[in-house]
Amino acid sequence: xxxxxxxxxxxxxxxxxxxxxxxxxxxxxxxxxxxxxxxxxxxxxxxxxxxxxxxxxxxxxxxxxxxxxxxxxxxxxxxxxxxxxxxxxxxxxxxxxxxxxxxxxxxxxxxxxxxxxxxxxxxxxxxxxxxxxxxxxxxxxxxxxxxxxxxxxxxxxxxxxxxxxxxxxxxxxxxxxxxxxxxxxxxxxxxxxxxxxxxxxxxxxxxxxxxxxxxxxxxxxxxxxxxxxxxxxxxxxxxxxxxxxxxxxxxxxxxxxxxxxxxxxxxxxxxxxxxxxxxxxxxxxxxxxxxxxxxxxxxxxxxxxxxxxxxxxxxxxxxxxxxxxxxxxxxxxxxxxxxxxxxxxxxxxxxxxxxxxxxxxxxxxxxxxxxxxxxxxxxxxxxxxxxxxxxxxxxxxx
Amino acid sequence: xxxxxxxxxxxxxxxxxxxxxxxxxxxxxxxxxxxxxxxxxxxxxxxxxxxxxxxxxxxxxxxxxxxxxxxxxxxxxxxxxxxxxxxxxxxxxxxxxxxxxxxxxxxxxxxxxxxxxxxxxxxxxxxxxxxxxxxxxxxxxxxxxxxxxxxxxxxxxxxxxxxxxxxxxxxxxxxxxxxxxxxxxxxxxxxxxxxxxxxxxxxxxxxxxxxxxxxxxxxxxxxxxxxxxxxxxxxxxxxxxxxxxxxxxxxxxxxxxxxxxxxxxxxxxxxxxxxxxxxxxxxxxxxxxxxxxxxxxxxxxxxxxxxxxxxxxxxxxxxxxxxxxxxxxxxxxxxxxxxxxxxxxxxxxxxxxxxxxxxxxxxxxxxxxxxxxxxxxxxxxxxxxxxxxxxxxxxxxx
Numbered sequence: 001x002x003x004x005x006x007x008x009x010x011x012x013x014x015x016x017x018x019x020x021x022x023x024x025x026x027x028x029x030x031x032x033x034x035x036x037x038x039x040x041x042x043x044x045x046x047x048x049x050x051x052x053x054x055x056x057x058x059x060x061x062x063x064x065x066x067x068x069x070x071x072x073x074x075x076x077x078x079x080x081x082x083x084x085x086x087x088x089x090x091x092x093x094x095x096x097x098x099x100x101x102x103x104x105x106x107x108x109x110x111x112x113x114x115x116x117x118x119x120x121x122x123x124x125x126x127x128x129x130x131x132x133x134x135x136x137x138x139x140x141x142x143x144x145x146x147x148x149x150x151x152x153x154x155x156x157x158x159x160x161x162x163x164x165x166x167x168x169x170x171x172x173x174x175x176x177x178x179x180x181x182x183x184x185x186x187x188x189x190x191x192x193x194x195x196x197x198x199x200x201x202x203x204x205x206x207x208x209x210x211x212x213x214x215x216x217x218x219x220x221x222x223x224x225x226x227x228x229x230x231x232x233x234x235x236x237x238x239x240x241x242x243x244x245x246x247x248x249x250x251x252x253x254x255x256x257x258x259x260x261x262x263x264x265x266x267x268x269x270x271x272x273x274x275x276x277x278x279x280x281x282x283x284x285x286x287x288x289x290x291x292x293x294x295x296x297x298x299x300x301x302x303x304x305x306x307x308x309x310x311x312x313x314x315x316x317x318x319x320x321x322x323x324x325x326x327x328x329x330x331x332x333x334x335x336x337x338x339x340x341x342x343x344x345x346x347x348x349x350x351x352x353x354x355x356x357x358x359x360x361x362x363x364x365x366x367x368x369x370x371x372x373x374x375x376x377x378x379x380x381x382x383x384x385x386x387x388x389x390x391x392x393x394x395x396x397x398x
Numbered sequence: 399x400x401x402x403x404x405x406x407x408x409x410x411x412x413x414x415x416x417x418x419x420x421x422x423x424x425x426x427x428x429x430x431x432x433x434x435x436x437x438x439x440x441x442x443x444x445x446x447x448x449x450x451x452x453x454x455x456x457x458x459x460x461x462x463x464x465x466x467x468x469x470x471x472x473x474x475x476x477x478x479x480x481x482x483x484x485x486x487x488x489x490x491x492x493x494x495x496x497x498x499x500x501x502x503x504x505x506x507x508x509x510x511x512x513x514x515x516x517x518x519x520x521x522x523x524x525x526x527x528x529x530x531x532x533x534x535x536x537x538x539x540x541x542x543x544x545x546x547x548x549x550x551x552x553x554x555x556x557x558x559x560x561x562x563x564x565x566x567x568x569x570x571x572x573x574x575x576x577x578x579x580x581x582x583x584x585x586x587x588x589x590x591x592x593x594x595x596x597x598x599x600x601x602x603x604x605x606x607x608x609x610x611x612x613x614x615x616x617x618x619x620x621x622x623x624x625x626x627x628x629x630x631x632x633x634x635x636x637x638x639x640x641x642x643x644x645x646x647x648x649x650x651x652x653x654x655x656x657x658x659x660x661x662x663x664x665x666x667x668x669x670x671x672x673x674x675x676x677x678x679x680x681x682x683x684x685x686x687x688x689x690x691x692x693x694x695x696x697x698x699x700x701x702x703x704x705x706x707x708x709x710x711x712x713x714x715x716x717x718x719x720x721x722x723x724x725x726x727x728x729x730x731x732x733x734x735x736x737x738x739x740x741x742x743x744x745x746x747x748x749x750x751x752x753x754x755x756x757x758x759x760x761x762x763x764x765x766x767x768x769x770x771x772x773x774x775x776x777x778x779x780x781x782x783x784x785x786x787x788x789x790x791x792x793x794x795x796x
Contacts, residue, residue, distance in 0.1 A: 047556075052721075090648050091599025091663055095588045144723075158445075158586040160597075163718055167737070171648055179735040182720040188556040190493045199558075201489030250488050250569055265489055320561055321719065322580035323450075325542075337577040339565070 033387050035233040037222070039079065040102035041313075041348050041383070042211065046155040049185035049317040050162040051239065051344060052170070053148020053379055054177035056111065061120040064111070065397040067176040071152075071169055072391035075103040084168045092164055099161035103154055103169070105392045106237050106381025110149035125396060127228040129236050129351040130382045136364040138374065145181045145241055145377030153237070153346065159184065181377065183241055185317025185344040195268060195276065198343055199318045200249055200372075202261050203268035206276055207303070209311040220311045223385070224350055230395035233385015235348045238312075238356040241319070241377030244342035249372045260368040262297030270299070282306065298369040301362060310358045312349040319344045342373070352380060431785050433631040435620070437477065438500035439711075439746050439781070440609065444553040447583035447715045448560040449637065449742065450568070451546020451777055452575035454509065459518040463795040465574040466503070469550075469567055470789035473501040482566045490562055497559035501552055501567070503790045504635050504779025508547035523794060525626040527634050527749040528780045534762040536772065543579045543639055543775030551635070551744065557582065579775065581639055583715025583742040593666060593674065596741055597716045598647055598770075600659050601666035604674055605701070607709040618709045621783070622748055628793035631783015633746045636710075636754040639717070639775030642740035647770045658766040660695030668697070680704065696767045699760060708756045710747040717742045740771070750778060 058064045074084035081098040083089040093099075112118070112126035152169055156162040163184075170179060190196045195203040211217040223231040249257070258264050258271065268276035272284060272292040280303055284292040293300050304311050324340040349355035364370070386392050456462045472482035479496040481487040491497075510516070510524035550567055554560040561582075568577060588594045593601040609615040621629040647655070656662050656669065666674035670682060670690040678701055682690040691698050702709050722738035747753035762768070784790050 050718075088652060089599075090597075090644075092595050092597050094595060094599070094664065095592055096586055097589070159584045159718065160586050160716065163597075163739070167644060167648060170645075170737075179721050181735075184718055184720060186557045188494060188558050191495070194493055197490050197492060199488075199490050199561075201487075201492070246488075246565060247568075250565060254486060266492065318558065320448075320557065320582055322582060323577050337579075339568075339577075341561070
């Protein structure tokens, strides 16, 4: 713990000194000990995602450390479009153009405490913001798509490259971690400065914290200076697999879709507004005194001003897993195959307790959109910053 | 049947007259009755696939005809990047660049006979090449990913556009057909004139019939002149979901991978050869008299000269469904999550009996690659040609 405390001091200093250097993308294992963020967090996001979580099977902390060292080294090579060292590359991206690959690692609650056990002697270093998410109203989480002791977010301009990296890293996990769940995603390029549309056909991501402003990023995105030393330069990821009843949504008239969303479909403008980027019409009323944007519209319930200023950085992707069988006993027309598709919601934030959880606790109860969406998977991860020349998590595991 | 016979005569004439016109892409419902092929069959193939099959629930042939008319009309609009008529578009591709969408329709055996019943009075018009596929050695077909009375192949340059079209068409099927199974796929662009690599890391598609040569296409790809009148200008599709044990493959040394494939991994050249496009070394022996290309190598067993000249046009995609649980009782290390990924094999041919079935009957018994691959889904479809101004299948259903 002495090491941890002195490290905290060091990191606090590094943070202060590094300043704008924090925005520098990770490219190589340099010698200097400047602190940097992991790639794959800042915007813009790349069009393809492979997200995977693992259960740790390692018996000792040193084995976890070895894996993170191997993962970091391999990630550096892969992001530089070189073959990963120490193994024979699977070769499936040989000849593909470099695909801007980013690899982002996170630690779930199970690294610290699993089934009540402090497996690796790390329980007292679990950061407070990594508190287990509560059970939200309407949650239908499937254990096979929930949790994980470690996660990797792989993003690229093509899906084969994103998957290739995960295959390599999964091999390097051998004997120390086993895959738990995975979800791919896509978010095609809608053109420069255009907000992409998700599968509901609405623009998704209009309101984002202005993380290009370092003061905003420091307040909203990056771990607080008072957080654990090993989390300095890091952030917290909430992942939710949100299945959308597309058949139901597609049969809903556009006017009701817009009321549900709290925005106009074509333009993305607020209800009663004209432009995508103008403020939401949260306080306006119509001639009968009713709110222009419904009390339970999605955009209202998500808005920072309705949540005590709570904000998070969304990096969501659409997902599409083909079909799956819906089998309710009643009504009979609800039996049959439906699209197994929706939103792979990924959000980064300084503290999920005051960001995702704060926002979603109310949303899960009241959002009109809950008629169409079901959260079927979930994960919570601490994504540490990184000192140049160190592997991801070295300040925790080393 | 009189109508059918006169139609056959007409089509025979049209085929003869149309000549090179057959290669013209489908763009609009024109007035002239020239015969054309469906889009999505000729090469090159687009990078993203959404493949879906449906079970027909329509009670009458006229209902199937109505659906095919609506599907054809919607497909024309969608391929021209216009909203489909008669419904409110889901809007999820508004603002995306046109994505070269192609939509290809096929009829499965169940349109003609289902559970022994001639539901639509079409049993005697079932084409001979649409004979049920035999059960092949090693088949582990999952009913939920096998069969289908109708199929749609949707290809595009982005996955959202490919899926968008399927959503529209599935809505138009309402009350007449229900989704049975679906599989997405990808095949990124490896550069002009480069053969793409599949997830095994080998080039896939080096040997293809030269369908740019009309004589070859006529012999290999398009329905024979002696086939049913309504199949003139059409072709037959065999779809197989081939799961690849990627973890196992990735742990196999490259030399054995190459022996299994019958090709070199990096260059794609035959064993003992130097260039991807040189002939396979099927008759060469080494100094000990052993064949240079193993007797049971994949490339040998697939080669036309080892199959009495049998050929088919492959249009395969890699697929990636995340993870799924493998639970064999023994050995215990085979229990756990593995990548649920592999090859969505799509092949077009004049007659599956003398093409896919002929080739795969031997391959399924002897191919060294069977150690790594399992066929878990299957479909067989007749994809008719189309007369200008007619809907797909009108010569059968009209």
